[in-house]
Amino acid sequence: MSAVITEHDDHHHEAPSPWSIKRWLSTTNHKDIGTLYLWFALLMFFVGGFMALIIRAELFQPGLNLVDPHFFNQMTAMHALVMIFGAVMPAFVGLANWMVPMMIGAPDMALPRLNNWSFWILPFAFTLLLLTLFLPGGAPAAGWTLYPPLSLQTGAAFPFLILSIHLLGISSILGAINIIATIFNLRAPGMSLMKMPLFVWTWLITAYLVIAVMPVLAGAITMLLTDKFFATSFFSATGGGDPVLYQHIFWFFGHPEVYILILPAFGIISTIIPTFARKPLFGYSSMVYATASIAFLSFIVWAHHMFTVGMPLAGQLFFMFSTMLIAVPTGVKVFNWVATMWRGAMTFETPMLFAIAFVVLFTIGGFSGVMLALAPADIQYHDSYFVVAHFHYVLVPGAVFAIIAGVYYWLPKWTGHMYDERLGKWHFWLSAIFVNVLFFPQHFVGLAGMPRRIPDYSLQFANFNAISTVGAFGYGIAQLIFLWLVIKCIRGGKPATQEVWEGSRGLEWTVPSPAPHHTFQTAPEVK
Amino acid sequence: MATAAPDQYYVPHHTYWPLITSAGMFGAALGGGIYLNGVGGGLILMLVGIAIIIGAAAGWFAEVIHESEHGYYNAQVDRSFRQGMLWFIFSEVMFFAAFFGALFYARVLSIPWLGGEGTGVTTYEFLHQGFQAAWPTHGPAELGGAFETIGAWGIPALNTSILLASGVTITFAHWALKQERRGALIGWMWATIILGAIFLGFQSYEYVHAWRDLNLTLGSGIYGSTFYMLTGFHGFHVTLGVIMLLVITLRCMKGHFTPKSHFGWEAVAWYWHFVDVVWLILFVFVYWI
Numbered sequence: 001m002s003a004v005i006t007e008h009d010d011h012h013h014e015a016p017s018p019w020s021i022k023r024w025l026s027t028t029n030h031k032d033i034g035t036l037y038l039w040f041a042l043l044m045f046f047v048g049g050f051m052a053l054i055i056r057a058e059l060f061q062p063g064l065n066l067v068d069p070h071f072f073n074q075m076t077a078m079h080a081l082v083m084i085f086g087a088v089m090p091a092f093v094g095l096a097n098w099m100v101p102m103m104i105g106a107p108d109m110a111l112p113r114l115n116n117w118s119f120w121i122l123p124f125a126f127t128l129l130l131l132t133l134f135l136p137g138g139a140p141a142a143g144w145t146l147y148p149p150l151s152l153q154t155g156a157a158f159p160f161l162i163l164s165i166h167l168l169g170i171s172s173i174l175g176a177i178n179i180i181a182t183i184f185n186l187r188a189p190g191m192s193l194m195k196m197p198l199f200v201w202t203w204l205i206t207a208y209l210v211i212a213v214m215p216v217l218a219g220a221i222t223m224l225l226t227d228k229f230f231a232t233s234f235f236s237a238t239g240g241g242d243p244v245l246y247q248h249i250f251w252f253f254g255h256p257e258v259y260i261l262i263l264p265a266f267g268i269i270s271t272i273i274p275t276f277a278r279k280p281l282f283g284y285s286s287m288v289y290a291t292a293s294i295a296f297l298s299f300i301v302w303a304h305h306m307f308t309v310g311m312p313l314a315g316q317l318f319f320m321f322s323t324m325l326i327a328v329p330t331g332v333k334v335f336n337w338v339a340t341m342w343r344g345a346m347t348f349e350t351p352m353l354f355a356i357a358f359v360v361l362f363t364i365g366g367f368s369g370v371m372l373a374l375a376p377a378d379i380q381y382h383d384s385y386f387v388v389a390h391f392h393y394v395l396v397p398g399a400v401f402a403i404i405a406g407v408y409y410w411l412p413k414w415t416g417h418m419y420d421e422r423l424g425k426w427h428f429w430l431s432a433i434f435v436n437v438l439f440f441p442q443h444f445v446g447l448a449g450m451p452r453r454i455p456d457y458s459l460q461f462a463n464f465n466a467i468s469t470v471g472a473f474g475y476g477i478a479q480l481i482f483l484w485l486v487i488k489c490i491r492g493g494k495p496a497t498q499e500v501w502e503g504s505r506g507l508e509w510t511v512p513s514p515a516p517h518h519t520f521q522t523a524p525e526v527k
Numbered sequence: 528m529a530t531a532a533p534d535q536y537y538v539p540h541h542t543y544w545p546l547i548t549s550a551g552m553f554g555a556a557l558g559g560g561i562y563l564n565g566v567g568g569g570l571i572l573m574l575v576g577i578a579i580i581i582g583a584a585a586g587w588f589a590e591v592i593h594e595s596e597h598g599y600y601n602a603q604v605d606r607s608f609r610q611g612m613l614w615f616i617f618s619e620v621m622f623f624a625a626f627f628g629a630l631f632y633a634r635v636l637s638i639p640w641l642g643g644e645g646t647g648v649t650t651y652e653f654l655h656q657g658f659q660a661a662w663p664t665h666g667p668a669e670l671g672g673a674f675e676t677i678g679a680w681g682i683p684a685l686n687t688s689i690l691l692a693s694g695v696t697i698t699f700a701h702w703a704l705k706q707e708r709r710g711a712l713i714g715w716m717w718a719t720i721i722l723g724a725i726f727l728g729f730q731s732y733e734y735v736h737a738w739r740d741l742n743l744t745l746g747s748g749i750y751g752s753t754f755y756m757l758t759g760f761h762g763f764h765v766t767l768g769v770i771m772l773l774v775i776t777l778r779c780m781k782g783h784f785t786p787k788s789h790f791g792w793e794a795v796a797w798y799w800h801f802v803d804v805v806w807l808i809l810f811v812f813v814y815w816i
Contacts, residue, residue, distance in 0.1 A: 026541040108538045110607035113587070117545030124553035128560075159560035167552055173618050181610040185603060186536070211618045219625025226756065229563050231746035233670055234629055234756075237655075240666030240749035242637035249625055310646055521535065 015517035025120075028112035029517060030097045031414075036119050037094025038407070042483070044086030044126065045400075049476050051079040056438075056472035058455050059465050072455035073141035074133070080144035084261065085168045086126055088395070091403045092264040093118070093175045096203045099410060100179060102508040102515060103197045105188025105524045110181035118175040125167035132157035143453060145250055146221065148235040148243050152228050162225045169214040176210035179203055188507070190526035194285060197506055201288050202267030205295045209256045209263070212299075217253040220246060244309050251302035259298045262394060263291060265362075265402030266333060269355050271506075272409050273337050276352035277344025278503040283336040290329035290336075297326045307378045316375040323373035327366070334363055349501075350424030354405035357397055357432045365393030368443065383453075386446025392439045396475075397432070404431075404482065411486070412500045416514030417493030423485045430478035437471030537599045544587035551579030588774075595791065596783060605790050612794040616801050619764070623805055626760065630753045630812060634662050638749070641667060665748025674751070675741040679814035682733045686726050687810050690803045693722035697772075697796050705786045709779070716776040719799070723769040730762050757813050764802045771795040 015032075016023045027033060054075050058066045067075070097115065101108055109115045132139040137155020140146070146161075154161065183204045187196070196204075224246070226232040233239025235246045266287075274281045281287065303311060303319040311319075337359050346352070368390040372378050381387060404427075412418050441464035446452075450461045457465065496513040507526070511519050554576025561569030594600065600608075642660025643651030651658070655667040663676050677683060700715035737743040745755050775795045778784065784792050 022541070025546050026543050028539050028542060107536050111611055112538055113542050113545055113591075114611070116542060117548060120546050120549040121552065124549050125556075128553065128556055156564050159563040160556070163556035163560055167556060170552075173615075177611050177614045177618070180614055181607045184610055185606045211614050212621050215618045215620075215622035216625045216628075219622055219629075223626075223629065223752075223756070225563075226745065226752070231671075231744070232752035232756065233666060233746075233748050234752050236666075237641060238666050238668035239670040239752070240638055240641065240664045241633060241752065242640075245629055245632050245637060248632060249628060252625075252628070312645060518538075 026116070028108070028116055030101050030109045030112070030115065031515065031517065033109075033115050033119050034094045034097030034099075035414075037090045037097060037122075040119070040122055041087050041091035041094055041403075042486075044082050044090070045479070046483075047130070048079050048082035048087055049479065051075045051082065053472060053476055055079065056469040059457070060469040061466065062457055062459055062462050064456050067455070069455045070138060070141060073143075073453065074139040076453050077140045077143050078129075078133070081129065081140075081165075082126070083395075084144065084257070085165075085172075086122070088261050088399050088403070089172060090122060092203075092206070092261075093172075093179075095199075095264065095268070095403070095406050095410075096175075096179055098414065099508060100182060100200055100203060101186065102511065102519055103200050103506055104183065104186060104191050105507050105520045105526065106182060106186035107518065107521045107523075109178050110185055111178045114174055114178050118171050118178065121167050121171035121174075125164045125171065128160050128167070129164040132160050135160070145247075145254070146224060147250075148224060148227065148246050151224060152235075158228060159225065162221045165221055166218055169218045172210050172214050176207035176214075179207040180211070183207075188520065188523040188526050194288070195526065197267075198270035198281065198284070198287055198291075199264070199267035202263045202270075202291050205291050206260050206263045209260050209295055209298065213253040213256040213260075216249060217257075220249040220253065223249075244306070247306050247309060248303065251305045252299075254305065255302040256295070256298040258391070258394075259294060261399050262362075263295065265358070265399045266291060268402045268406040268409075269337060269358050270333075272351050272355040272405055273340050273359075274505070275409070275501050275503040276349060276355070277341045277346050279340055279344045280505075281336065282339035282342075283332070286332055287336055290332040293329040294326060297322060297329070301326065304373055304375075304378070307375045308382045320373055320375040324370060327370050330366055334359060334366075347502075349408075350419070350421060350428055351405045351409035353425070353428045353432075354401045354408065357428070358401045358405065361397030361401070361432075361435070362394055365390055365395075365398055368393065381446065383451055384446040385442045385450045385452055388452045389439050389442035389446055392442070396439065397435050401431070401435075407486070409501075410508075411489055412496035413508060413513050413515055415490050415493075416496055416512075417489050418496050418500075419485055419489040419493065423481055423488070427478060427481040427485060430481070431475060434471045434474035434478060438468055438475050439471070441465070441468045441471075534601060536601070537594070537604050539590075539594070542587075542590070544583050544590070547583040548580055548587065551576045551583055554579060592778070592783070592791065595788075605788065608790050608794070612790075612797060616797060619801065620805075623757075623760065626753065626757050627808065627812065630757065633749045633753065638662065638664060663750035665750055669748070671744055671747040671751060672742055674743040674747045676743060676750070676754075677733060677737055677741070677814060679810065682729050683810055683814040686729050687806065689722050689726045689729070690806050693719045693726070694800060694803050696722060697799055701792075701796060704779075704784060704789060704792065707786050709782075713776065713779050716772065716779055720769060720772050720776060723765060723772060723799075727762065727765055727769065730758070730765075754813060757809055761802065761805055761809055764805070768795070768799050768802050771798060 023032065024036060027036075054067060055072065058072055097109065100106075135156040137157060140151070140154050140157050140161045142151035142154060152158075183196070183200055223232070223234040227235050233241045235241050235243045237243070270281055270287055301319055301323040303315060304323045307316060307319075368386065372381055372387065372390055408419060408424060445461045445464045448461065450457050498512055499509045500513060507520075507524060508515070510524070555573050556576070558569045558572025558574070558576050562573055563569070639645070639660045640647030641651065641655055642658055643655075644660065658667040665671055665674065696715050696718040700712050700719065703709075703711035703715060743751055743754065745751050772795055775792050778791070
């Protein structure tokens, strides 16, 4: 049998040159594909960040100062699409690609060619989406939620928008299928489910969310496409349809989607905190059950995004209470993180700093979420800057901080070099301070009634908006330190040991740093 | 320098098919968008993109089939493929769920509201007075003009029995495959393909009849929208299923698959049962009640 298999002699244990284009285009290696995902996510993080800075620059002072209002709306819609589908999701998939096979003792991802495909769809999809900026009528400007009838008024960009989201959905689904197959089928002997690292657990559950809801988004936007071009009337009351139907279908996708953006972050934080507290994670199994509960609840809370559309009272009550239930498993998680740190021998390297900031700042976003869950109160908060402050708290010092923490944590394992701790601290403190300068004042203007997605505002909101804009530019510039630090770390630095961190636990720390191109071709034994 | 002894997990090295497929998808999406915007050349670009996707899929599958037939894959690789296909079908289920959700929402909630039920009473008074909440409907504006619907007990019932029969024939084929009776296997496979093709023929006839004679079009309000969207996507999936059946039948005729190892065959059979089950739900909720 092995005689026939010898024809694949292009197999090397050493990674091919990083400057080989062939390597990146045709790779099936999980580490290479992870690297591609992470660089792509970083690029999109800066593209989306640049759009955010245009938004904040316009809002620095009241009045229409810099950009045309229509262009402003394009920026809000595109910023969200780029950050969600281009930055945060690919960053998590990149981390999963790098770490999941190493954490479970697998030789690679289960379906390596499919893995390459999941990645390479992304650059094409974003080319298509970003091209719309140059079309007559400009890019999509109806918000990332694409509510009809407004989104149906999009100009030439419309079909490109829909088709690019279809491509992104296909990429996410294929990636999620691959992760599920990898985790179920490629675990090393002895790695039972309840021994898996939490990052693996959270990604497993996230992958199920992805395959359950991305197709629903595909269905929703397909109906938009046919309403626009093929005379259907799914979302038009004149034909017996209902624009609110779109919102239901969209948020059936949209709410699990926000957990797709945060559950892997929980996994990263649950990995980092025990390392630097030098204690095992407090309540491992409760973390697993809490993650699964959050995932389950995410399917029955969607209409809390739509309290003002005129739902029956029973619906409002159901969605209000089911939403508030999510605070319970989330509270379990926050408690466990704090309990892990309790009486730990803590040190404060950059990954730990970001992780602690995550716990504090994500919790603020969680609390404002509970406020928004209250149907009667939400009628005041709805579509105000309070909502913007809420979801940016869970997404920026939440998801993005966790990704950055994960990058700092694993960068020595990837590159074989320690990153520059001093630069890392600068990056952390500037990010942590400016992110609050940026988003905290938005709570106040929101509660005072400033609507979101508006290029101009009443004079009373001027001071807080000016502060917020200063925070945005400070935060944006601080991220350039991160870019510089990563490049510096790849090019050289103090050699990293196999364990990298004193308190690190798990299979990924049993291989050399940098991790060899192929790890665990023979499965390790897990006791 | 063996990369995968049968006791090792086979990890392929280097492939350009995914990149080519992605480029084809880009071409198809770009061309499709241009075409929908009514600009010339879009249709050609879209067709070129689709041709690239089909070509790359063929090349990609050929590579996988080659590896499979040459014993690169051990039982663990086989399980990965199985899980991949299983969850792919699950994602397809959720895709259909969105359209079924739209149908149920319209029938159970939004149409009664349009007719003045519940909190919809004021809107009804001012906007849609005289609208009778009923199913089928083309809405208060009576979009697309008067239309008739397809009865459940004509062609749709016939199509139901055809698809159910095809589920039986493919199971006979599976038994034959497991007992290494090639002749019977190939015969039952062709029977399944023919049943699938008859289904599609009837469905096409029904579409022409509905569109031309019954004035039931995509523009016939929410009824036409849900009817064509659900049956259309189902028909598209049946078409894909028939193509997949053709491919594995040709592979059966070339002597591929063994009684123990035939994941590629089973994946298609699963897919075929999936389109069958979707049809049953469709038959009940779109045609019957």
